[in-house]
Amino acid sequence: MGVRRVAKGVGDLLIETLGEAVAEVILNLVACALLGCLALIACLCWSFSPRLTIAGAGLFSCLLAHGAWHTVRNPPKGRRRGLAALTAVAFTSTAMTALFLLLYATGCDCL
Structure with a gap:
C-alpha cells in the first residue's frame, strides 16, 4: 500500500510540474506577443x-494620471461615477498589463 501511495504522489508531482512548465511557456508567449503588438x-x-502620436501619448498620460489620482486617494462617500470610474479602470488595467509584462516579457528573447 505504501508503494502505491508513493507512486501516485510521484505521478501527481510530475503532472503538476509539467502543467506549470506549460503554463509558464504559454504566459511567456502571450507576453512576447503583447509586447510585439504594442x-x-x-x-x-x-x-x-509623429505629432499626433506625441499628442495622443500626452493625452493618455493625463488620463492615467487622473486614474491614478482617483485610485490612490481616499474615495469619497459613494461610488465613482463617469470620468473618474473610466480613468480608474484605465489606470488599473494599464498597471496590471505593465506588471504582467515586467514579470513575463523580461525573459523574452525575441527582442
Missing part, C-alpha cells in the same frame, strides 16, 4: 503622424 502599434502610429 511595439508595432507605436511604430505604425509614429509613421502615420
Whole structure:
C-alpha cells in the first residue's frame, strides 16, 4: 500500500510540474506577443503622424494620471461615477498589463 501511495504522489508531482512548465511557456508567449503588438502599434502610429502620436501619448498620460489620482486617494462617500470610474479602470488595467509584462516579457528573447 505504501508503494502505491508513493507512486501516485510521484505521478501527481510530475503532472503538476509539467502543467506549470506549460503554463509558464504559454504566459511567456502571450507576453512576447503583447509586447510585439504594442511595439508595432507605436511604430505604425509614429509613421502615420509623429505629432499626433506625441499628442495622443500626452493625452493618455493625463488620463492615467487622473486614474491614478482617483485610485490612490481616499474615495469619497459613494461610488465613482463617469470620468473618474473610466480613468480608474484605465489606470488599473494599464498597471496590471505593465506588471504582467515586467514579470513575463523580461525573459523574452525575441527582442
